[in-house]
Amino acid sequence: MARIVPPVGNHKANIALVGEAPGKEEELRLKPFVGPAGNILDRALRAAGISRDACYITNVVKVRPPNNDFKSFNMQDLEYWKNALRDELNRIQPNVIVALGERALNALTGMSGVLKYRGSILYSTLCEGLKVVCAEHPAFLLPNRNPSDFHLLVFDLQRAKEESLSKDFPTLPREMLTNPSYEEVLHHLDLALERPDCILDVETDRKQKALLCIGLSYKDGHAICIPLGPSCKVWTEQEELEIWRRLQKVLTCERIGKIGQNIGFDMTILYRYVGEIYPVSFDTMLAHSLLHIEDPHSLAHLTSIYTKYPYYKSDKENLWEYNCIDCIVTRAVYKEMSKEIDEHDMGRVFYGYTMPLFKILWRMERFGCRIDTNKKELSAVEVKKEIEELKKAINKEVGFELNVNSPKQMQHFLYEYLMLPVKRNRKTRRVTADENAINELAVSHPNPVFDKVLELRGKIKDLSTYIDAKVDKDGRMRTAYSMTGADKEDNRLPVTGRLASRKGIYGSGMDLQNIPTRHRSMFLPDDGMILVEADLSQAENRVVAYLAGDEKQIDIFERGGDFHSIMATWLGKDRKVAKSIVHGTNYGMKKRLLSQITGLSQGEAEDVRLKYFKTCPKIAHWQLGIQSKLKADRTLVTPLGRRRVFFGMLGDEMFRRAYAYIPQSTVADWLNINLVALYYRLKGKCDVLLQVHDSVLLQCNPDVLDDVINAICELMQRPFKIHGRMCSIPVEVKIGKNWCDMETFNETTVERDLVR
DNA sequence: TGCAACGGCGCC
């Protein structure tokens, strides 16, 4: 028998909280929000400075749904409860209603998509004249769901508190010029020329990235959308030419800071029309990734946090209007964010490092690297042939067509056809036929086909990923760097401070941070130039030694000894094993995997691991310190000031991520800081081609090689502080005629090279 | 045909 859970709270409340339906605990105690979700709500209310007694708390449906499944209510039931809710809220007349979760949002406003609308201030369609603030349902924030969104609930409740002062809606200026005449365009571009900054946002089609229109906002609450691009029929040829000319004047005017959300995209689109846009003073996405690295950096999210404009990204049917709103909102976001940067004293980092690095990376993306296209085509032919032969051999050996790239077919082949013992992925615990599994099977159940399978997979990877990568028409390979992960893949956000490298928006180019050495011979310097690679040597190990404050390790590094050889003698193993043990153990690896990567037995591996901790006890201390820091506030800060909050379950998995985080991001930041410094020091003397996490690839004229290498050594090896102690990371400089055959620099190699 | 999820694998 369904029991009705009545609302609770103050009938004169200015804030009404509306959930979906009672749960088990609520039904038992006949009160809304008293179970686990209720606890979360209470915590969030406290954090937002709202007293529960000052709220009226209710649910859309007052009875617990069978199996807690809201969908089991039919339309009639829902209508009944919605009517009851309308009467209820109209009696209370709160200044603001908080819709907690999808069902409440839907009942109160008719909208759907709570993750999009959270933070938005909306008109209630259920109770006319009343104002709704949308928030995620507390049950959605339980530890096993999405605990990292808790702060968003707090934020939305704070917003509700502000809005509870009156029934009025916030005023949101939106002066939009969506279909301007030619004269209006010129007039507004003239006005823009008088202003110190200008928001820029272009719209393109999704596939070709063909330009559709350009939006500008040179003052608050105002925007103009100028239709332009290959399919634009608005202007005469002459008008269009003049608009581009005036536009270029604004976009390249020294006095006008250009501002945008992920403005690198707009710069890339407009490059063919106006060249490089300059100066770019502020990117809201980059600023946000600096201030709140663990949050999403989409404009939709920024809008919900920094402005009171409601979510608008779902209606794109009027593109010009949409373009204008984007600009107006970006300006509002920009103003708030620039204040936040000043308040947090991040100006030096943001304007002096983040934005310059962004500019340099954008130029590197344009510049690209010359490719030996001949060689590339030849090896394509060769590898294709090898693939065909391997395929034939494998099919002949197994007696049927086997696609080694199909996990499904491979699992069937190994575990059903050959009836071998099933191997699982250690992390996911799922059945796998990956390289590791096959290698293990090859030991227990030798079969000549295994080697061929792995070889074939390798060749297919070589061909598809590296050899077939699309070179631009000018024979150059390009990449797009991401400092934030705005175009995130699989919903993962990069959080390390490392750059990501990927294909460009037009589909050419590739990730240039994972090229196997043997494929690097395709990468050439331009005519008359020489490649210079500067590598931070053993950077992560070094940083770990300083972070842990391990005197023994620091001593080896500072004396310039061969770290791994010395560790090898201490641990009583050969150099290679010692290297793996140290590296793996530093990052939380345990005996099983250590034994796998070293070839030792698990018992031996464990012995060496413990011996390493005994030899360098500070390493274990360091790890324990990280653990307690995470337990205390889930936050780690690197020596270079990068901060990261860790969400999710406290445990070894998080600890391992945390061990890796600080050295990884410290090295990345240190390299990038030096990339900026090098760029300005060597301006005109060299071209920066690539950044690969702990190394940079440059090209320069051989006559300035000395200058270049001196600058590299001077800048990159300068000491910086880790835990109050100065640490210097040596640089290994290599030079070469292609990126594969690089020789460590010393005087004789230069001379030999110059003679050639 | 396009898309998302997944398995697999390249480098630092």
Add this chain to the structure above:
DNA sequence: AAAGGGCGCCGTTGCA
């Protein structure tokens, strides 16, 4: 009981 982390791209598969 056992467990490095961080990225992006390709091919397959299943679904719309």
